[in-house]
Amino acid sequence: MNVPSAPALHSRRETLGLGAKSGVSLALAESFLGAASAQAASGEIKLPRSAGPLRSAGQMAFGPDSVLFVGDITGAAVHAFALRDKDLTPQTGVALGNFHNFEGVDLVRGLDVKLAALMGTTYDNIVINDMVVHPATKQVLLSVERGHGPSVIPAIVKVNRGRLELLNLDGIPHTKAAIQNEPAESARLEFEPQRVYAITDVKYYNGEVFVTGISNQRFASTLYRIRYPFTGQKATSTVEIWHPVHGEFETRAPIIRELVREIRGEPHLFAVYGCTPLVRFPLAALKDGAHVRGDTIGELGYGSNPLDMLTFNNPFDHKDYLLVTIDVRGASQIAVADLETAPAEQTGGPIDFGPGGLGRTQRNLPIRAEHMAILNPRWAVVIWRHPKTAYRMDLGTLMVPYFFDRRLGMAEMNWPDGPDPFQYREHRNETDHI
Amino acid sequence: MTGQILADRVEVPAIQPALVIEPNPSGAGWRVRAHNLSPAIVAAVAEYAQSVLRVQVAEAEGLDDEGPPDMPGDYEILGDGIRFTPQFPFEQGVPFRAILDLRVAGLPGLAGVRTREFLLPREVRAADTTVSQVFPSGDVLPENLLRFYVRFSNPMRRGWAEDHIAILGPDGRPVPDVLYRAPIELWDRSMTCLTVLLDPGRLKRGVGPNRMLGAPLEAGGRYTLAIASGMLDACGRPLQRDFKKSFCVSKAVRQPIAIEEWTVAPPTTGGCDPLELTFPRPLDWAELYHGIAVASPTGLPMSGRIDIDMGETRWRLTPDAPWQAGAHAIRVAPALEDICGNTPYAPFDGPFRPAEAAPRQTATRLVPFAVTPITVLAAGQ
Numbered sequence: 001m002n003v004p005s006a007p008a009l010h011s012r013r014e015t016l017g018l019g020a021k022s023g024v025s026l027a028l029a030e031s032f033l034g035a036a037s038a039q040a041a042s043g044e045i046k047l048p049r050s051a052g053p054l055r056s057a058g059q060m061a062f063g064p065d066s067v068l069f070v071g072d073i074t075g076a077a078v079h080a081f082a083l084r085d086k087d088l089t090p091q092t093g094v095a096l097g098n099f100h101n102f103e104g105v106d107l108v109r110g111l112d113v114k115l116a117a118l119m120g121t122t123y124d125n126i127v128i129n130d131m132v133v134h135p136a137t138k139q140v141l142l143s144v145e146r147g148h149g150p151s152v153i154p155a156i157v158k159v160n161r162g163r164l165e166l167l168n169l170d171g172i173p174h175t176k177a178a179i180q181n182e183p184a185e186s187a188r189l190e191f192e193p194q195r196v197y198a199i200t201d202v203k204y205y206n207g208e209v210f211v212t213g214i215s216n217q218r219f220a221s222t223l224y225r226i227r228y229p230f231t232g233q234k235a236t237s238t239v240e241i242w243h244p245v246h247g248e249f250e251t252r253a254p255i256i257r258e259l260v261r262e263i264r265g266e267p268h269l270f271a272v273y274g275c276t277p278l279v280r281f282p283l284a285a286l287k288d289g290a291h292v293r294g295d296t297i298g299e300l301g302y303g304s305n306p307l308d309m310l311t312f313n314n315p316f317d318h319k320d321y322l323l324v325t326i327d328v329r330g331a332s333q334i335a336v337a338d339l340e341t342a343p344a345e346q347t348g349g350p351i352d353f354g355p356g357g358l359g360r361t362q363r364n365l366p367i368r369a370e371h372m373a374i375l376n377p378r379w380a381v382v383i384w385r386h387p388k389t390a391y392r393m394d395l396g397t398l399m400v401p402y403f404f405d406r407r408l409g410m411a412e413m414n415w416p417d418g419p420d421p422f423q424y425r426e427h428r429n430e431t432d433h434i
Numbered sequence: 435m436t437g438q439i440l441a442d443r444v445e446v447p448a449i450q451p452a453l454v455i456e457p458n459p460s461g462a463g464w465r466v467r468a469h470n471l472s473p474a475i476v477a478a479v480a481e482y483a484q485s486v487l488r489v490q491v492a493e494a495e496g497l498d499d500e501g502p503p504d505m506p507g508d509y510e511i512l513g514d515g516i517r518f519t520p521q522f523p524f525e526q527g528v529p530f531r532a533i534l535d536l537r538v539a540g541l542p543g544l545a546g547v548r549t550r551e552f553l554l555p556r557e558v559r560a561a562d563t564t565v566s567q568v569f570p571s572g573d574v575l576p577e578n579l580l581r582f583y584v585r586f587s588n589p590m591r592r593g594w595a596e597d598h599i600a601i602l603g604p605d606g607r608p609v610p611d612v613l614y615r616a617p618i619e620l621w622d623r624s625m626t627c628l629t630v631l632l633d634p635g636r637l638k639r640g641v642g643p644n645r646m647l648g649a650p651l652e653a654g655g656r657y658t659l660a661i662a663s664g665m666l667d668a669c670g671r672p673l674q675r676d677f678k679k680s681f682c683v684s685k686a687v688r689q690p691i692a693i694e695e696w697t698v699a700p701p702t703t704g705g706c707d708p709l710e711l712t713f714p715r716p717l718d719w720a721e722l723y724h725g726i727a728v729a730s731p732t733g734l735p736m737s738g739r740i741d742i743d744m745g746e747t748r749w750r751l752t753p754d755a756p757w758q759a760g761a762h763a764i765r766v767a768p769a770l771e772d773i774c775g776n777t778p779y780a781p782f783d784g785p786f787r788p789a790e791a792a793p794r795q796t797a798t799r800l801v802p803f804a805v806t807p808i809t810v811l812a813a814g815q
Contacts, residue, residue, distance in 0.1 A: 121491070148593055305615060
């Protein structure tokens with residue numbers, strides 16, 4: 001199939017070497033080598049047109065009317081891209097799996113290898129930062145970065161019926177809100193240590209974008225509320241988040257994951273702090289310039305980092321649940337009704353995990369997804385590592401609410417003649433589609 | 435007769451089409467060009483350029499029928515060929531494959547698919563990246579130390595900190611669960627300075643991890659901050675050697691920064707001598723560059739060079755312009771921190787105040803000092 005290339009009959013100064021079947025390095029002219037290495041040393045790379053205004057691509061959230069918000073740590077901003085119909089493709093008809101038999105499907109196998117191929121590199125040189133589902137088309141979007149050094153190449157990639165497509169941000173209507181570092185009152189310095197606000201989460205609710213993050217210098221706990229459409233800095237509220245501890249101490253607390261959710265008609269922010277408590281704030285308390293303390297209503301457990309925080313409706317009992325996936329162990333699931341009624345940490349007393357508090361419905365679920373999002377009431381999409389291969393990451397589906405897949409676990413239904421007390425075999429040939 | 439006749443004569447080119455890799459003159463990077471195509475062939479394939487000339491990462495293995503995608507790029511139709519400029523620049527050290535497939539033209543003499551594999555060599559330089567400094571620089575650190583800053587001599591690669599940075603106990607073995615596993619590595623923009631936090635869950639008194647495991651460091655103990663040479667810099671090279679910083683642990687510091695205990699040594703008029711501030715306890719190295727400013731008698735901030743030394747207990751400003759006589763002021767930001775995260779207004783974890791207490795103070799603190807022709811020792815206030 002592959003024919004060795006014919007040798008070039010003209011050797012021109014700008015062409016380089018002769019090709020062969022297996023990779024042969026080109027003899028580079030001195031000046032080009034110098035340019036390439038100078039580029040690598042300085043870390044400056046010209047970003048592709050498809051990256052548009054992004055300098056990095058982190059946390060994402062969808063707003064109204066197909067507006068995609070993207071957190072950009074290097075660019076110190078949150079971007080808003082107003083996606084048009086032509087930027088997305090409806091995924092109607094894509095198979096999701098067999099709901100009653102706990103069988104999800106692979107939407108993209110070897111996702112990391114394919115993303116790397118799209119971005120001209122190897123799988124170990126890319127990182128997937130976030131995943132969101134566009135509500136109307138059910139299309140999955142990923143924020144990806146190539147490179148691990150000071151200059152990454154960012155990209156937003158869409159999954160279209162199993163194929164990966166680059167979202168061309170150049171040309172999409174765009175606005176952005178700068179995430180301000182603290183105003184520099186000090187003298188200007190050439191070598192001053194540079195401050196970075198590492199955006200940990202971006203969420204949209206009712207006309208505002210909520211941005212949480214950690215500073216690399218101050219132990220700050222700044223939460224930004226930015227009114228959208230972005231109109232400038234006056235529309236940004238800066239809130240410092242404090243953490244009361246048993247009524248004895250109070251301290252600053254950066255937020256790692258957040259979620260806005262109405263409780264009996266009143267919007268609340270639920271957040272996970274860096275020191276692992278799960279907290280609740282009424283949005284009304286999060287005012288510009290305020291130092292606000294959250295009510296501690298739970299603990300995720302030592303040494304864990306929350307990966308995704310989302311709510312879903314259980315198709316069996318029709319109740320709403322909060323799900324927090326965690327990096328070192330499975331996920332925590334808590335009924336939203338309990339979030340509402342959970343008493344705040346009592347003064348001087350322990351956190352109430354008993355039947356009166358979150359213990360009543362808190363469960364640990366053995367989900368090992370690096371990224372997770374809800375696609376529809378019966379299905380979630382997940383990115384997870386294949387159990388047998390060190391690097392291979394797959395994008396697939398997982399049924400709601402048990403988040404269990406029979407391909408991964410031993411279950412009696414896996415044997416054709418095994419017992420079938422729940423009548424799984426009756427549903428053997430049912431496949432859900434978008 | 436096979437093939438499609440596009441002109442009066444069927445052209446069989448004497449020179450075979452070929453693929454070349456050429457530099458992009460308008461900027462950095464490289465591009466791929468298929469050349470030696472006759473104008474008739476170019477016209478025949480122009481609208482199929484994306485299937486005719488494809489460039490892909492050579493070693494990406496397909497795991498299913500849906501093989502890895504080709505690299506996206508811009509296609510230019512030239513007089514004698516097609517040029518592909520990749521959206522993402524070709525990465526050094528990664529083998530690529532360019533494929534020229536003219537079968538869509540259906541012309542005889544153009545059978546087969548031409549392939550060219552190429553690789554831009556990665557420049558290999560000897561490893562010369564080291565840890566150049568660690569702050570706090572002192573070797574006696576308090577039990578509730580909040581963070582280290584680790585400075586490297588070259589930009590570094592993200593993702594290696596957790597496995598290569600540890601606190602060792604007196605026996606030389608890593609002490610578990612002392613350092614915070616940050617959700618994002620806390621680098622500065624140049625990726626030469628990494629912030630390593632001790633676990634706030636263990637530092638904050640009364641919080642779950644603190645109740646379970648206690649404070650991260652024990653007063654009276656001797657520890658080592660160890661950075662293994664396996665940490666990679668941005669070029670993929672390991673550090674030249676391991677780095678170790680040993681320190682003893684003294685008791686915790688749980689008070690706000692006592693600005694009233696600072697010593698101010700003002701300069702004299704007409705010169706550019708530095709203004710010198712000395713602190714009784716070390717302050718945070720990075721915050722010292724941002725958290726202290728000097729206002730001239732007109733109220734405008736003064737610019738100059740800031741020097742921090744003596745274990746981050748001395749701060750000096752050497753102004754760009756000579757000092758004028760008059761009342762100056764040192765402005766201390768409310769966010770200034772010491773090495774335990776204490777600020778001028780509150781300790782890192784301070785006593786709980788009920789909600790009805792006076793609102794939190796956030797004003798900049800001012801320390802006035804006078805610049806006179808004769809040096810006068812002035813105490814801070």
